[in-house]
């Protein structure tokens with residue numbers, strides 16, 4: 104165990120005093136300072152969303168270009184928040200330097216290092232944002248906690264690889280806050296945490312979760328240690344149930360049994376419970392940054408909606424971090440990434456994240472099937488499939504992550520997550536069938552993602568490598584199998600895995616637990632399979648699906664349903680109207696507010712409510728249940 108969780112004892116130092124103290128520390132350690140970049144971050148003002156840092160970068164006299172990280176691993180796009188990078192001042196040999204941003208590359212800064220200087224000192228600030236989107240560029244701080252990402256506030260010179268440049272990083276937190284990170288803590292003194300030297304790659308890969316309400320729960324009895332670190336906006340939100348903690352421990356055992364090896368020295372689930380930070384999960388080699396609603400551990404509905412992020416991000420330590428598509432393993436943070444193989448990186452992680460959620464007990468088998476039914480139905484009612492093949496959702500991922508929700512059935516989004524679930528279920532059940540149950544996609548995982556246990560490592564792969572390993576597990580025309588699913592513009596989703604697995608997607612008028620949860624926990628009303636629209640609980644239409652009664656009646660996203668059959672809109676009023684329309688000839692009447700204009704729409708629909716479920720097909724063996732059966736006792 105290499106990191107510590109301890110309260111910080113000393114009071115807040117001013118920025119000036121901090122900078123002077125760091126200068127003295129650097130003098131005391133000339134050997135390291137000559138090679139490594141020294142980065143000292145002051146996060147004591149995190150609650151008011153202001154971070155400050157000083158950086159000492161070894162340099163030679165002459166022109167120097169320094170870079171602000173642009174392409175952030177795991178975010179799959181040019182998302183570095185340079186717009187919030189502020190307060191930039193350079194000095195060298197005791198003199199202030201003028202800087203100039205590159206006129207074309209907004210992430211590059213040019214300076215001239217004067218004669219006699221051996222380093223450049225940078226003072227800078229990060230103005231932490233308040234908006235909910237944008238992954239780590241989104242809201243990350245509250246009065247009680249912060250999820251700090253190092254790429255927010257550093258510059259680095261041109262390097263052949265970010266593995267080759269070492270950083271001596273330190274961090275000062277608000278008094279009394281505890282913390283966790285994938286980095287190794289070397290020492291803590293005078294309120295400052297000094298981390299062991301780390302490459303720029305590992306530094307950017309190791310965010311720090313810190314907070315006032317903090318709890319660390321060990322998940323593994325043996326080495327390497329795995330820990331669940333919680334920071335929340337209230338003490339009450341930290342009250343994880345014994346069942347959840349047991350499921351998390353089982354998750355670690357199940358991942359070990361699945362992959363047969365690990366690629367971390369220690370692992371930290373950095374789990375943020377807050378309604379005031381952006382919600383997402385981001386994978387790292389030795390940690391994950393997962394952020395969910397504050398009450399996710401103490402409210403069953405919110406828990407069912409949120410906790411699946413943990414197995415997904417943990418799975419990424421193998422699928423995505425250790426093994427990575429060559430086009431996503433760039434040598435620095437300025438080179439564009441090629442997202443084309445995200446259907447493996449994210450698609451197989453979505454599959455195994457969900458499988459491990461079920462194998463570990465984070466989800467019940469019913470919850471797994473409910474969510475699978477929802478995903479399958481949604482992808483099977485997506486007219487955007489007719490123009491955009493799945494492969495284009497990966498190639499264009501850097502655009503689609505930021506796409507608006509409206510017209511999403513028409514545009515398609517980052518569908519390679521959900522459709523990856525269907526495709527890899529298809530492959531898993533096919534391998535089980537081809538080998539009479541002797542092998543499964545689990546065998547692919549052990550071969551492809553297992554290898555030698557040890558510290559974080561990276562081994563890149565190509566499409567051909569995936570096909571070759573699938574063929575080792577079960578000979579088949581996997582190239583054609585995958586290409587067909589990646590390039591098709593067929594209307595229907597690949598539901599072969601569900602069907603071969605002994606189940607089918609069926610629709611009736613009973614809402615599944617998952618669809619009820621979406622309404623209660625996320626304020627979404629699912630009418631996609633009946634009227635052909637999706638709304639929020641206030642009546643705002645978020646999407647309309649081409650070819651459905653809602654589309655034919657000219658409804659569109661952004662309109663608000665004000666009344667249904669003369670009665671003020673609520674989700675129940677809409678559902679009651681669907682029931683009533685089943686046994687009458689007259690159309691439904693919707694009064695809609697479109698940008699301030701009130702308009703009546705009629706919907707000639709009499710099919711009642713329709714919600715998806717998975718139903719067992721007893722003519723086939725239940726391979727689906729085999730895929731989610733635990734590997735450990």
Ligand SMILES: [Zn+2]
Nearest residue numbers: 415419449452
């Ligand atoms: Zn992911």
